[in-house]
Amino acid sequence: MVTNIKSSNLFMSYKIYLYGMTDRMEENFNNNSNLSDKTVILYLSVAKSFLISDPNIYDIESYNNFLGKTMIKKDKRCNNYYYALRKFIKFAIDEPKARAEILKRLYKPVGQDPKTLINKIRLSKKKRLEVIMNMSNLKHQLIALIQFWTGLRIGDVLNIKRGNIKYEDYEYTEGSEVKSIKCLHITTVGKWNKSVNKYIFDEDTVHFLLSYVTDYEEKIAFRELNKLKKIYPWEEYYFLTKVYNKNHYIHADVKERSYDYYVKELKIALSTSNVDTKRFASHDFRRCFASDVYEGYGKDPLLLMEMLNHSSMETTMRYLTNSGLNTKDVYRRMQSQS
Numbered sequence: 001m002v003t004n005i006k007s008s009n010l011f012m013s014y015k016i017y018l019y020g021m022t023d024r025m026e027e028n029f030n031n032n033s034n035l036s037d038k039t040v041i042l043y044l045s046v047a048k049s050f051l052i053s054d055p056n057i058y059d060i061e062s063y064n065n066f067l068g069k070t071m072i073k074k075d076k077r078c079n080n081y082y083y084a085l086r087k088f089i090k091f092a093i094d095e096p097k098a099r100a101e102i103l104k105r106l107y108k109p110v111g112q113d114p115k116t117l118i119n120k121i122r123l124s125k126k127k128r129l130e131v132i133m134n135m136s137n138l139k140h141q142l143i144a145l146i147q148f149w150t151g152l153r154i155g156d157v158l159n160i161k162r163g164n165i166k167y168e169d170y171e172y173t174e175g176s177e178v179k180s181i182k183c184l185h186i187t188t189v190g191k192w193n194k195s196v197n198k199y200i201f202d203e204d205t206v207h208f209l210l211s212y213v214t215d216y217e218e219k220i221a222f223r224e225l226n227k228l229k230k231i232y233p234w235e236e237y238y239f240l241t242k243v244y245n246k247n248h249y250i251h252a253d254v255k256e257r258s259y260d261y262y263v264k265e266l267k268i269a270l271s272t273s274n275v276d277t278k279r280f281a282s283h284d285f286r287r288c289f290a291s292d293v294y295e296g297y298g299k300d301p302l303l304l305m306e307m308l309n310h311s312s313m314e315t316t317m318r319y320l321t322n323s324g325l326n327t328k329d330v331y332r333r334m335q336s337q338s
Contacts (some may be wrong), residue, residue, distance in 0.1 A: 007051040014047055014091055037155050037255050046084035057092050060105045067107055078109040121279045122288050134269035140262050142212055143239055144285065145205050149335055150186065150198035151289030151308055154262065154282045158255050160188045160238050162220070165213050167206075170199070172329055181332065184209060196309050199328050202335040213238065297330060 018040045055062035063085055070078045086103060093099035123131070132144040143157050164187040171180050183201045190196040200206055216238060223229050234240040234254040241258040267277045286308070294304050306327055 007054050010057075010092060011044075011047060011051055014088065015044060017091055018043055038259070041256050042080060043084045043087055046081050047088050050085065050088070057089075058098060058102075060102050063089070063102065064105075064107045067109065070109075082106070082108050119279065120284060120287065121276070122291055123275065123280060123284070125288075125292070127273065127275070128285065128288060131266070131269045131273045131275060134272040135265050137261075137265055138208075138212065139239055140265045142209055143262055144266065144282075145209070146186070146198075146200070147282065147285035148289070149200050149202055149205060150331070151286045151293075152186075152188065152196070152198060153190065153286060154259060155255070156188050156190045156196060158237065158239050158258055159190075160186060162217065162236050162238065164188060165209065165238065167210055170201075170328065170332065172332065182206065183332065190309055192311075194309065194311075199331040200335065201332040205335075292334065293330065296334065303327070303330070 050063075050066050055066070067078065067081060067085065070081050085106065089099060089102055089106070093102060128148055132141055132148060135141045135144060143154070146152055146157050147154065166185045166187075168183060168185050169180050170183050171178055173179075181201060183199050184206050186198045186200065188196050188198070200209065220231060220235065224231065232242075235242070239258065240254050241261050263282060266282055270277045270280055290304060290308060293307050294301070297303060307330065
């Protein structure tokens with residue numbers, strides 16, 4: 001904990017700034033920041049570590065000494081610490097010239113040699129499903145399946161609120177015949193607070209996910225009707241881990257723990273499937289999804305950009321043709337293949 005009163009006040013102000021919150025009461029549960037939750041958590045962790053020694057925030061040596069200690073430990077995240085400190089400096093130093101001088105003199109760690117970086121692997125669909133089936137927790141299996149079928153980031157899955165997984169009809173044309181199929185429509189909040197819509201057509205996943213959601217809603221409704229127990233803020237989200245510690249009212253704290261539990265079980269499942277845990281992580285479900293879309297549907301980067309909900313693309317990509325496929329229909333076709 002940051003013990004000095006001045007440092008504590010600065011840390012709390014920084015916390016409010018990063019989350020974009022005007023009120024830190026437990027009722028205000030949404031993260032209104034443009035930063036991802038994982039980034040906010042890292043930035044707060046670095047700021048807290050830096051402020052513990054009650055440094056002179058106007059002294060460049062305080063920052064460089066902190067970065068130096070990180071490099072001595074050979075912390076793999078020293079580059080992240082550098083960017084975290086830059087963010088903190090921009091917040092903490094009001095005077096423009098002093099701020100610019102500190103940022104100019106802030107020591108940037110030398111990047112890691114690319115040759116030493118571990119190459120990520122692309123698992124086949126069959127292997128990814130094997131990993132998912134090796135997870136023992138149903139909630140974690142469903143999170144992984146959503147990532148598998150939609151390419152959502154883990155943070156986006158954890159952001160799915162109650163009422164935002166809906167069972168609906170979808171009509172499509174096959175030849176000259178109009179057909180109808182059931183699917184799940186998932187709405188969540190992605191990076192930059194962008195609303196994201198995804199669809200799941202795979203029958204087994206629809207069945208298991210719908211059963212989970214129905215059971216979850218019934219339990220909450222029963223508690224509300226009988227006034228048995230307070231409904232905590234994090235319980236408004238389908239996949240957050242229950243936290244009983246009163247110090248965990250802030251969304252990111254609960255979300256971080258949920259993420260940690262999921263990653264821990266994913267690593268066990270990867271090991272069980274003889275997959276190197278250093279070469280595949282939760283975000284690789286999204287990378288594999290991107291490969292599936294690009295390789296399976298015309299190698300169309302414009303379609304891929306839309307499927308991944310990205311907002312920009314390299315200039316050279318403008319010259320590639322668009323497949324004209326409906327993104328919702330791509331989800332159906334991808335998931336109906338044997």
